[in-house]
Every structure is written in structure tokens, then in C-alpha cells.
Amino acid sequence: AIITQGPGNLGTGTRWGFSGTGVGEAxxxxxxxxxxxxxxxRMSNADARERHVGLSHHSVTALTRVALSPATxxxxxxxEQDELSGLIDAPMRALLDHQLSELFSCxxxxxxxxxxxxxxxxxxxxxxxxxxxxRGLREDPLAFLAAGVAGYAAAELF
Numbered sequence: 390a391i392i393t394q395g396p397g398n399l400g401t402g403t404r405w406g407f408s409g410t411g412v413g414e415a416x417x418x419x420x421x422x423x424x425x426x427x428x429x430x431r432m433s434n435a436d437a438r439e440r441h442v443g444l445s446h447h448s449v450t451a452l453t454r455v456a457l458s459p460a461t462x463x464x465x466x467x468x469e470q471d472e473l474s475g476l477i478d479a480p481m482r483a484l485l486d487h488q489l490s491e492l493f494s495c496x497x498x499x500x501x502x503x504x505x506x507x508x509x510x511x512x513x514x515x516x517x518x519x520x521x522x523x524r525g526l527r528e529d530p531l532a533f534l535a536a537g538v539a540g541y542a543a544a545e546l547f
Contacts, residue, residue, distance in 0.1 A: 391543065392419070409447040413455025420458035425546055428452055428460040428498075429539035434481045435529035436522065443481060443531075444488035453495045463542035464489060465534040466502040472509035473530040481531070503538035512537055 392415040401407065412428065419426040431445035452460060467474045467482060493500050512519060512526055512533050519525065521532045 405450070407447055407450075410451055410455045412448070412451035413457075416452065416456035416460045417458050426456075426458070426460040427501075427539060427542050427546070428456075428462045430462055430464065430492075430535050432465075432485070432531045432535040433522075433529055434477055434531040435524055443484040444492060449488075449492055452498060453492070456497065459497045459499065461499045461501050461542065462492070463501050463503045463535075463538040465505050465531070465538050467505060469504050469506040471505045471507065473512070473526070473534055474505040474508075476527070476530045477534075501542050503541050505534050505538065508534060508537045508541075 416426040431448045436442060521529060526533050
């Protein structure tokens with residue numbers, strides 16, 4: 390089963406005031422049902438709000454404070470350059486490294502580095518228009534790379 394947040398999330402601009410806390414509850418439910426939870430990390434290299442630059446506080450709060458059981462978090466591995474991963478500059482990668490090291494200090498979370506090789510083409514070939522927060526694939530590539538590697542990680546289970 391794939392559990393995801395729908396469009397139209399609500400937020401108050403505070404640590405706890407957002408509907409994405411449901412991600413942590415979903416991780417708990419998956420583990421209660423003896424499944425394998427794979428978390429899609431919310432990332433952005435285009436969001437103007439500081440709390441969403443790089444790794445979003447939404448992912449950190451949901452996975453470290455709401456989820457009380459294990460999850461595997463897929464992380465884009467930029468070692469093999471891909472068209473979209475090439476758009477993520479060195480300062481953003483350094484910020485992500487720092488943010489991810491803090492996230493994975495939570496012992497319940499496992500890191501799965503997933504190659505982004507070929508992901509640009511897969512995403513570009515989508516028959517459905519891809520948008521997040523009004524931004525397209527080339528406007529916020531990190532958001533789509535994060536989603537893509539989570540999909541790859543889920544596919545590995547099968």
C-alpha cells in the first residue's frame with residue numbers, strides 16, 4: 390500500500406500546526422501492521438520559506454517527533470550526474486548534508502542513498518504534468534528527485 394498526503398495541506402507556520410504530521414501517524418500504522426515504512430522526504434531547492442529550504446521541517450517533525458517506529462528514508466545520491474541532479478548546486482548539497490546528518494541522528498530512521506541516474510528522463514516522460522507548490526520539474530528539481538528516489542526505494546521492496 391502507498392500512503393500519501395493529498396493536495397491542499399493546511400499549515401499555520403508553526404512547528405506543530407500542519408497537516409503533514411499525518412506522515413508520522415502513517416509510519417506508525419505501517420509498522421503496527423508489520424509493513425516496511427519508506428518515507429518520502431520533503432525537500433526543495435526553490436521554496437522561499439527558510440523552514441522549507443533543503444530538507445523541510447515538516448519531514449523532520451513528522452519523522453522524529455510523531456513517528457515512534459522505524460522508517461527508511463530515501464535520499465537522492467548525486468554521485469552519478471543526471472540532468473536534474475546537475476541543477477542542485479554545491480551550497481544546497483552542503484546544506485542537505487548538514488540537515489540529513491541531523492535527521493539521521495534519530496535512531497529509528499534508516500538512510501537509503503538512491504541513485505538519481507536516469508530519473509530526469511523518467512520524470513520528464515510522465516504522462517501527468519508534475520507540479521509542486523506551483524513549481525514544475527525544472528523550477529524545483531530537488532522536490533521531484535526526492536519523490537523519485539522514494540518511489541525507486543519502494544519499488545525495490547517488490
